[in-house]
Amino acid sequence: MIELPLAILITSVLGSILAGFVCSTMGVFVVRMNLSSIGYCMSHAAFAGAAFGLMISFDPLLSAILFSFGTALILGPLAEKARLESNVVIGFLFSIMIALAFIFLNFIPGQAASGTALRILWGNIFSVGYNDLILLGILSATLIMFITVFYKEILSIMFHRKLADATGINTKAFYFAVLFFTGFAVSLSLRLVGGLLVFALIVNPTSTAYQFFYDFKKIIISSPLIGIGSCLIGFWLSMAANFPIGASIVVVSAIVFAISVAVSPKRKKKRKKDVKIN
Amino acid sequence: MTENIIELQNVDTIYEGEKIPAIHNINLKVRYGEFITIIGPNGAGKTTLLETINGLIPYTSGTGHVFGKEIKKHKMDIRKNIGYVIQNFDIDPLAPFLCKDIVMTGRAGKIGLFRFATKRDWELVRHNMDIVGMKGFAERPIGKLSGGEFQKILLARALSQEPKLLLLDEPFSNLDLSARRKMEKLLTKIHDEKNITIVMVSHDLNFIPQRCSRVVVLDKGRIIMDDRRENILTSDMITTIFHKEESRV
Numbered sequence: 001m002i003e004l005p006l007a008i009l010i011t012s013v014l015g016s017i018l019a020g021f022v023c024s025t026m027g028v029f030v031v032r033m034n035l036s037s038i039g040y041c042m043s044h045a046a047f048a049g050a051a052f053g054l055m056i057s058f059d060p061l062l063s064a065i066l067f068s069f070g071t072a073l074i075l076g077p078l079a080e081k082a083r084l085e086s087n088v089v090i091g092f093l094f095s096i097m098i099a100l101a102f103i104f105l106n107f108i109p110g111q112a113a114s115g116t117a118l119r120i121l122w123g124n125i126f127s128v129g130y131n132d133l134i135l136l137g138i139l140s141a142t143l144i145m146f147i148t149v150f151y152k153e154i155l156s157i158m159f160h161r162k163l164a165d166a167t168g169i170n171t172k173a174f175y176f177a178v179l180f181f182t183g184f185a186v187s188l189s190l191r192l193v194g195g196l197l198v199f200a201l202i203v204n205p206t207s208t209a210y211q212f213f214y215d216f217k218k219i220i221i222s223s224p225l226i227g228i229g230s231c232l233i234g235f236w237l238s239m240a241a242n243f244p245i246g247a248s249i250v251v252v253s254a255i256v257f258a259i260s261v262a263v264s265p266k267r268k269k270k271r272k273k274d275v276k277i278n
Numbered sequence: 279m280t281e282n283i284i285e286l287q288n289v290d291t292i293y294e295g296e297k298i299p300a301i302h303n304i305n306l307k308v309r310y311g312e313f314i315t316i317i318g319p320n321g322a323g324k325t326t327l328l329e330t331i332n333g334l335i336p337y338t339s340g341t342g343h344v345f346g347k348e349i350k351k352h353k354m355d356i357r358k359n360i361g362y363v364i365q366n367f368d369i370d371p372l373a374p375f376l377c378k379d380i381v382m383t384g385r386a387g388k389i390g391l392f393r394f395a396t397k398r399d400w401e402l403v404r405h406n407m408d409i410v411g412m413k414g415f416a417e418r419p420i421g422k423l424s425g426g427e428f429q430k431i432l433l434a435r436a437l438s439q440e441p442k443l444l445l446l447d448e449p450f451s452n453l454d455l456s457a458r459r460k461m462e463k464l465l466t467k468i469h470d471e472k473n474i475t476i477v478m479v480s481h482d483l484n485f486i487p488q489r490c491s492r493v494v495v496l497d498k499g500r501i502i503m504d505d506r507r508e509n510i511l512t513s514d515m516i517t518t519i520f521h522k523e524e525s526r527v
Binding site: 149152153155156158159162163164167169170213214215216218219266 | 360362372375379380384389391394395439
């Protein structure tokens with residue numbers, strides 16, 4: 001078991017809680033709005049951006065956000081008009097972002113910077129600083145306000161976007177708000193979970209919550225709780241077994257998801273019904 | 279105030295990236311309180327016409343007014359008073375929505391941004407679920423409903439908007455004969471009690487509600503007939519159009 005000084009321990013635990021909260025809250029929107037392919041690209045763009053920042057000695061967090069937003073700005077309107085199949089999006093941008101990230105990493109001057117770059121790739125709990133905590137805290141508070149104030153609009157869009165449009169809701173504004181919040185969540189969680197795995201923290205907790213509830217309100221409350229739980233258990237596992245933090249979190253969230261599918265009351269009922277029909 | 283709730287003049291709607299208009303040279307006037315049905319074979323442009331009326335699809339030429347307001351300029355405003363029941367679509371059986379919440383989403387635009395649903399809004403939701411005969415379904419998951427029940431919830435959703443105009447896209451699709459009859463009775467009741475103008479779209483010539491006084495026939499994006507129900511149903515032209523469709527199938 002790795003022993004940490006109290007200040008670092010508190011920072012790390014808070015970082016895990018906040019990253020778990022923002023990622024798995026955005027997951028509710030990303031999963032329901034079928035934005036997974038865009039989200040994957042944004043997370044890998046954030047990774048490439050961080051590597052680019054390190055290469056030109058610029059703040060990697062800021063360049064991660066810029067790359068992530070750039071991707072959202074290009075892909076958002078394209079995907080909205082259904083001009084691009086999600087497979088094409090993933091195939092093209094996913095690979096190009098990873099390729100760019102490796103090119104940038106190759107040109108990072110100095111060994112220390114290379115170490116930082118690798119930490120962005122795998123995630124490292126010691127990379128999380130006070131600034132990250134403050135930004136994650138601001139994003140968490142903004143998300144809580146966003147969901148509380150616009151809950152009825154969000155629910156309407158999550159059910160059926162065209163019908164929401166037809167009742168006079170500006171769904172385009174909400175669509176881009178979701179993309180930008182996802183970009184922020186991904187970029188701010190990059191140091192903790194790592195560029196390659198951060199998106200699993202967005203999708204897994206929400207997918208787990210979907211196995212249990214029919215009420216959207218319960219999904220929106222339980223998804224972040226599952227995300228926070230996965231992060232804390234992943235953090236403990238990382239300390240106990242000396243695993244990379246990002247991998248630990250993602251493995252925990254994946255195991256929780258697999259168990260939830262096996263014990264899901266929604267699926268059980270369906271199975272019973274199938275038997276009756278047969 | 280103009281006596282027409284809908285006024286379309288020489289309207290063409292062309293989808294982005296296409297050259298041929300989905301609807302062409304549409305001239306349509308609908309008076310307040312009318313119940314009209316737009317019929318036509320598949321691909322005639324019926325849904326496009328409905329979605330041009332509520333501004334979901336922008337028309338490319340001509341002029342369009344709803345409630346006396348130009349559709350393009352005031353689309354967000356006019357949509358708040360148009361109830362739209364979309365053509366039946368498949369809903370994920372595990373979808374995380376309760377019926378009462380779906381009916382409430384109909385009020386979202388009308389309540390407005392930065393405002394929360396009040397007790398009156400929830401009363402309206404309950405009242406409209408009662409009207410469509412779905413009172414006991416408030417806490418049921420939306421994905422567990424039958425086709426007919428789902429259609430009724432979508433209708434209750436549109437009614438909870440307290441609309442002046444109701445646009446119904448194939449409200450009888452996926453319904454068996456008995457459910458169709460119930461839905462027809464329901465629409466007549468709504469038309470009677472709420473005095474809402476109803477514009478309904480159907481590809482089924484045999485199922486135009488008795489209450490509907492006027493029928494508009496659409497073929498290849500053009501209005502080819504616009505007359506009283508009895509005149510349309512007995513015309514030779516309508517038989518030719520629909521027989522052509524049947525022989526294509």
